Amino acid sequence: MSNTILSSRFSPRIVPADALEKTFVGRHRLLDHLTTILLQSARRKVGRYGLVHGPRGAGKSHLMALLGHRLRPAATAGELLLVELGEEEHIAQLVAFFAKILGALPERAGEPSPAELVRTIQKTPRADQLRRAIGLLEERVGAQPLVLLVENLDRLFDAIKPEGQSRLRALLAAHPGWCLFGASCTYGEAFTSPEAPFFQSFERFTLPELSLDDSVEMLRNLARLHNDFKLLGQLGDTSGRAQVGAIRHLLGANPRALALVFPFLRHRRLNDLEGVFLDLAEELTPYFQEQMARRAAGQQPYLEQLAETWGTLSVSELAERCFDSPTTASGQLRYLHQDGLVRSFRLGRETFYELADPLHRIAWAMKRPERLPATLAKFVAAWIPRREVGERVGGLGGVDLSGSAYAMALNLPFEDESEHAERQMERIEQREDKAPEEAYEEAKALAEREPLFAHLLKAFQLACRLGAPELEHYADKILEIAEVPPLPDEEEKNETGESTEQVLVNIISLALLGQLVVQKRRLSAGVMTRLRALARLSSDPDVWELLLIEHGAEREVLVDVTERLVAHYKAGNTIRYRGLLRLLSLAEDSELVSLLGLAVPARSLSVHDRTRLVLALLNQNDEAALRSLGDTLNEGARGEHAHSLKALRLVLIDPNAALKIARSALKKWPESFLLLIAAQRASLQLGLWRDTIHYANRLMNTLPEVLVGLHSVVALAHHQLGEHDAAQGHMAEALRGPPHAIIYANIAAMFLDDPPRILQTLTNHHHPSSERIKALARLARGERVEPIEPIAQPAHFMEVFTVFMLAASALIHDDSPANLTRWLNSLPFDAHPYALDALCVWVITLRTGTRPTRLSSAQWEVLEPNIPEGGAVMLRALDALPENPRIYSQLAEPARALLRTRLKELEATALLAALPDESS
Amino acid sequence: MNTATYDLPAPGAALPPEKIYGRDMIIAEYWKILAKTSILLTAPRRMGKSSVLTKMASAPPAHVRVIKSDLQALKTPMALVQALAEHAAVHLGVSTRAKTWFSSFFQRFQGVDTSVVKLTVTEASWATDLTNLFDELQRWAEQENRAVLLMWDEFTWFLMNLVQHEQSERAQQILDLLRSIRQDGQHPRLRFVLTGSIGMSEVLDRLRSAGYAFEPLNDVSKQVLPVMAIEQGVELVLHHLPPEHGALAEPLVRRCEGHPYIMQHVLGRLDSARSWSDEAIQGAYDALVGEVQDPLELGAYERRLEQYYPELAPVMRRVLDEIAQRKRTIDELTLQLGVDRDQVLVVIRRLERDLYLRRVGKQYTFALELLRRYWAQHRDLKIRRR
Known part of the structure; x- marks a missing residue:
């Protein structure tokens, strides 16, 4: 067992299948799906072309190795021929590709061995080799289904050029029982150009980042595999989880990054943290240098700029820094994006970019000695609790600390914890406006070291301001504090004029609504700054929700964000609907309520949310949407709600029926706000002015906040009846209220x-x-x-x-x-x-x-x-x-x-x- | 693990004839046309042209012998001649005379890789060889009392390959030769189905710009393979749905506008999520349009404009922006864009020809609603919802 490789960062294929299974996390469903479709394709002799796509280190090889493993029993049973070509295969020509396939086919009694077949091709005159290889392959495979699993398919396609791709496609088209499944970290012209032979031929399966839970699970699985029960325990507790969170933030949420840090986590070489960092950077450097060298000269500055920025940059910012025009910048970034080296996020009309692989930043720091300490400081601060840094620094005695990453990470020597915390808070507050990102780094360190209410709140506020991913983490932490802590000074107000207690109440109440908190006034300080910061996290629905709550944002952004949320919720996350619909309806934003509300089936909304939705649609006069909701709207609703939902839905479609339902139900529930609304709107619709006035007057007794609109409706109705004095009176009442378009x-x-x-x-x-x-x-x-x-x-x-x-x-x-x-x-x-x-x-x-x-x-x-x-x-x-x-x-x-x-x-x-x- | 009893959808893959559904009616129509004349069959990629050919070739009328060739990988006229001769030999190598002819033909090429064969080697003879080949096929057909259908998949692709490799003259010669074969009265038993996913008109535009002045295909029936009608679409979809969810077939076809590739993708997503409902259909459709990864490669529609019409592309985008928001007439577009009416006309004709747009009465709209939604979303346009 001691000679068995249990895990590998770069070559999953050398690891036994059971160990691979044990460290495989977060993609089981995809693996099952791929196995199923390939087995069925083989059994029914229908070709499938698939592409597993993701950045370097995303776990493609791991997935492909397991896929091969799962298909092997069927291959052994003779149901299909399986050929796996791993990362180590370097193929420059189509004929070589076919030769590799032939060489990997199983031996058959009484027939030439695979090696002999390859030799036959090699000995054929060059001009006839391809034809010969195809002939041999067709002969050898015969009528059996063939499954080809090919890593680095992008490289193969680049090498064989469009001509080779055409030949390959023609061959596959002639053999419907042949399947080609590839893995690729780029997605270039061979797949995206309409002129490319395989355009739209591959079904693409993009590997998502690992979630925090998946990351913890993966590291725990590795610990289990290596029998490191101490580490297993550590990773199970809150601080272990937080540390994994920090690693994800620093190194990226991909399996290779986690596998890379695992040995360091395991041995916890705290006494030589700089060494750990340098080793890691050293190990990564050739890999990234090679990548950099492969890029065109015009693209390299973009990678450099992004590597130096621990965040995102917009196209215009990048263009400026690289001395290019925005058009050139867009072009270069598109190439980098196609090749999976950068990620992009759209917010409104702007696109932001960041490095797809954060490890690149560390490797980059190695090339710039002056950047090394600062990068190392970030590493140290994220890596270990502040107290341990303090111990480490304290243990250095008379050593000159200037320029040391430890000192920079700590930023201040301290004798006493509370004094240090206080001074650190002061410094955070001094810097939070001028250099919010640095202030945030410090606030995070403080909050992790001393998770006190004030520290967590500061980190949370800065996370809100920067739109940082730890936002939710800090909100949760604050809410975990069961008891409101005694406030240091009741009189003390924060910058927004709210007491700390009020802030806490806000957090709790909004969190109960399923929301994260935003302090509107703080966020409104700089719309663009905030939007850019939020763009970094545009894959995070919580942040979209923040934008929605913050109605100071541009309307186009809100609509965009709502549409993305709708897409997100359709993917199955409906937890926060309720709070969102409530907030939007409070903000009287009918369009967004309907946009969000219509995205889920009415039956899965609560009765209150259905009411919000139907009122929003009514306010928009959206007859078509109301029709489409049909009876699902009042499915499962009872009593007053059932009647009011039914009546409200019919106001535009069949006002007579709506009025009838509302009138009859009002006998039982005479004070019902919703039934009165339905009756009033239906009467208005039918031009029954007297009834309109009647129901509007009853509503005025029920709900003071809608008075203004009601007065103007009543004025209109009186006017229609020729009762000009009454009309005049109500109009004056309406005009006394706050201005509103409806008046x-x-x-x-x-x-x-x-x-x-x-x-x-x-x-x-x-x-x-x-x-x-x-x-x-x-x-x-x-x-x-x-x-x-x-x-x-x-x-x-x-x-x-x-x-x-x-x-x-x-x-x-x-x-x-x-x-x-x-x-x-x-x-x-x-x-x-x-x-x-x-x-x-x-x-x-x-x-x-x-x-x-x-x-x-x-x-x-x-x-x-x-x-x-x-x-x-x-x-x-x-x-x-x-x-x-x-x-x-x-x-x-x-x-x-x-x-x-x-x-x-x-x-x-x-x-x-x-x-x-x-x-x- | 899923052990489906139905066929799991396979978007983009080559299918065996028995797995090609929903195209029987159109195929019957094509056979009727072929009784009279040859066909140029075009459609955007992934509409199912190759599948239609596969299905036609698998069950032709009794008196028809089909010789099917995929021309996509061919780079020279000589490669074309050799590929056709090979395919013909496989299909028809029955008569002694033909056998003799083919074997003498192949002897000349032994040891020559025709995919890279140089023009200088073949220039002298390819046209004669091709004519001889057609003569042989006609003779064989007369002897056997049959008709021969030559199916050339990706024919326009092959021509474009020639044009792009400075062989425009060869492309013209091939077109002229084919026209004379169809028109000379000497080859009445030969028919062609020529297909292309890039437009024949683009190829002809390129040839015209090189001085070519003929209409080499005005004697063939030009067919654009349509999306599937509801019943045909349902026939296809029912093979890929769990039987208990058969009721979803029609809504799915309607949602996907009968486009086989989109239907396959939506079906694939339903299957992968193990969720079959109206909402899941809508969700999968929305994701296909809206996902950053652009799973259907719809972005190619925008990129292509720049590539093929570098000068017209800005106006084309503005026209598409307008039409993505609502249907427009030519006059409205002229007024709205403030450009010359003639230019709008040119742009609209190109976009209609390239199947971006279609005409409804006097107005223009996107050929596919899916494409309109993608365009509007991708270009950040305000969408009217009704």
């Missing part, structure tokens, strides 16, 4: 045909939405006005609706084609799907004389060609009508008649049939 939209809807009245009512109200409406009113009065500010996304449908109606009023007052064009181009047609409908319906309504103003035929001639979509705008509106019979039913009779005539002219019989029957 101005309802006021505009009230006075659509009376622009001066709008101007008069909104004289003292200055808000983007009111300004927009006023500008349109002025235009409708015939004044020349600059184009309005576009409606921000997401716009409330009511606002879009009224703005377009008002625009239509304005249009018919303006005879100047140039002014019209300018105006039309400024209208936000994309702001809401109903925008065009609103414009067209209102134009039709006006034109048919249901309002005082009429379009003259001359005006119509100006209007029609100037609408951006030309005549198509009418068609679009008509297209939309079957989806929105409500709009149709709200039209005055002459408008309906005009629509029908127009549809007949267009022979739009399907649309015509889809319209509600006039008699009904």
Whole structure:
């Protein structure tokens, strides 16, 4: 046993299969899947081409070796021929590849041995070798399924060039029972160029980084394999786990990095830590130098810059540092990315890069003596607890410590723990604004050494600020402190004006919502700095959530982040839905609530979250999404919730039914907020103004915070009923509240045909939405006005609706084609799907004389060609009508008649049939 | 471990004929066309052209003998002639006369690796040899009272290879020779199916720029292999789904727009996650579009513009950006982009020809919704949701 190799960092193939199995972590499911598909492919004689892809050290060889091991019984049983070509095979030509395959086939009685077959090829005249090799291979394999497992497939493809790839592909295509599975750390032109013979032929399986749990498990497995029970125990406790976390951070989360540090962990050569570091760096240096040498001269500076930066850099930053244009930088980075040397993250419109393999940084430091101590200091600080560093430094006696990594890691000699901690905190606070990353390094060391509340909080705050991965770790640590510690000074406030206790309460309450905490004011300090910092971690959903909570971020970023979260949750992580939906609904962000909410099946949402979702969709007037939710929305809900969800869902789809359900349920639950909302919205939808007022008034008794919107709705309803005094009163109430687009939209809807009245009512109200409406009113009065500010996304449908109606009023007052064009181009047609409908319906309504103003035929001639979509705008509106019979039913009779005539002219019989029957 | 009773999907792999599903109707249509004329069959990669050929070759009508050749790896006209002769010999080596002819033909090439054979060696004779070969095939067909179908997979690829290796003249000669064989009335029993995943029009553009002025393929039926109709797609998908989840077949086909390669990928992901539901289909689809790794290599659509149309690429991207957000007419695009209408027309024609776009009424939209979503997402465009 003593001669058996139990683990290997670079050559898993020399390790026995059972030892390989024991140290294999985190990819069992993938291995099972690959084994299954290959066995089935072989048995059913269907070819498969697969590519296991990942950076160097990601565990590809380990996986391929195990895959071979798992297929071997089938090969032994004669079900398939298995050929494994490992990393050590260096193949420069296609004929050599075929010869290797022939040489690796099992011997068969009565037939030439594999070695003889290879010799036959070697002796064939050069020009005929390839043909001969293919012939021999086809003959030898016969009708048996063949499975080829080839490491470094990228190198093989590079070597045999597109010509060789074409030959290989043609051969595989002629033999559907042959499978080719490769491993590759690059993903270059041979796979991505549409001109490459194997383009889109390989199914790609990318190896993910090991999680912290997987990393701990792998090291524990190694310890077990080496019978090192002491280390096994150490790795099982909290500090062992934290240390593995530090190693991951420092060296990268890949199996090779862990295998590299394992011997050092094992022997814990603390007395010679510098030696350990130098050995490690020394061992890595040739490997990285070789990689660097293989890069084109133009790419090397990019690797250097990234190696010197312990974080990410944007394309523009890299371009600046390498004295290139951003276009050149993008090109160089794309090559490095294709070859797996850098990783990229996108945030908004910017792409950030970092080294795919953090070990590169250590190797790089070896080439720059002046960088070595600083790199070593980081290593020391992450590697061992501060106390041990202190002991080490103390033990050095009179040795000159200047420049020593230990001293740098410690940064300050200390006699007394508490004094040292205090001074260290002071220094952290002094540096946190100017050099937050250094301050954070120090805060981390302090928090690890002394996990006290104040230290953990500081580390946590800095992690929040930098968007560092340990964020969650520190939040958890803080929350682990069962009792709120006595505050050193109750009067003392932190920089945000909150007491420490308040901060703690924040942490706990938000964490209970499934969230991590952000101190908004701190984070708002520099949006770009924060976004860049967060971009480093864009694979971490917690960070996306932080961005979501922080609503100061740009809207585009939020939408992007939400979409990524949706993708993430669809992959199975639904734990934090609840908190997120709650936070988004508190922020009244209907669009994001619906985006996130619709990503999971309604039945897996809690009743409260379903309510949030349906209200958000209702606020967006998203009829299609409400339809698609169907009955799953109230599945499993009981009592009041079941009725209210059902009614709310139907408000847009079938307001009559919604009103009926809500009315009947309100008899049993008269105070139900949701049922009242459903009844009020359905009444409004049906133009039942009296009922609208009735239910809105009941809501006013229930929920004070929605008063403003309700007052404006009630004002609109009274206005429609001709009760102008009451309308006036409610409008005044609405205008007293905080500004909100919905108020101005309802006021505009009230006075659509009376622009001066709008101007008069909104004289003292200055808000983007009111300004927009006023500008349109002025235009409708015939004044020349600059184009309005576009409606921000997401716009409330009511606002879009009224703005377009008002625009239509304005249009018919303006005879100047140039002014019209300018105006039309400024209208936000994309702001809401109903925008065009609103414009067209209102134009039709006006034109048919249901309002005082009429379009003259001359005006119509100006209007029609100037609408951006030309005549198509009418068609679009008509297209939309079957989806929105409500709009149709709200039209005055002459408008309906005009629509029908127009549809007949267009022979739009399907649309015509889809319209509600006039008699009904 | 999964021991599936159904066929696990194998995106991108070569399939045996019995595992090729959902193409019977289109194949029947192609046989009907072939009764009258030859076919140029094009489609983007991974649409299933080679599979259709494999299936056709495996069960031709009784009177048809199929000789199938993959031209992708060939680099010279001589290599083409030799490959065809080899394949023909395998398929038809029955008549003594033909045997004699083939053996004399091969004797001339013994010891010559035709994949690297130099033009100077073969220039004099390849055209004559190719004509002779066709004559032999016609004679054989008459003798046997059969028709011979020459299936040339990746024909356009082969021509492009010639063009790129400064053999444009050879490419023109091959096209002319093939046209004369089809048109001269001397070879009525020969038919061709020529396929290509890179557009024939690109090859012809390149030849025209080198002074070629003919329409060498205006006598063949030009077919673009379509995505699968719902029923055909369902037929395929049902072979790759656990029987208890058969109800998902139709939603899956609809979601994937009947595109066999996308369906295979989605099926592969369902299988790998051991999860079959509407949500899982949507999740797999979203991941294929949205994953940073770009599993379907959709990024090639953008890269290709730069490669093939370096001058037009900026306008092409803007056009695609616009159309990714909503369908547009030519006039709308002209107005929106503020460029010359003629330029928009040129761009739109190229993008339509290269199967990026398709026309719906007067408007243009992406040929595949999947591609539109990828484009919008990848280019960070605002998407209208309805």
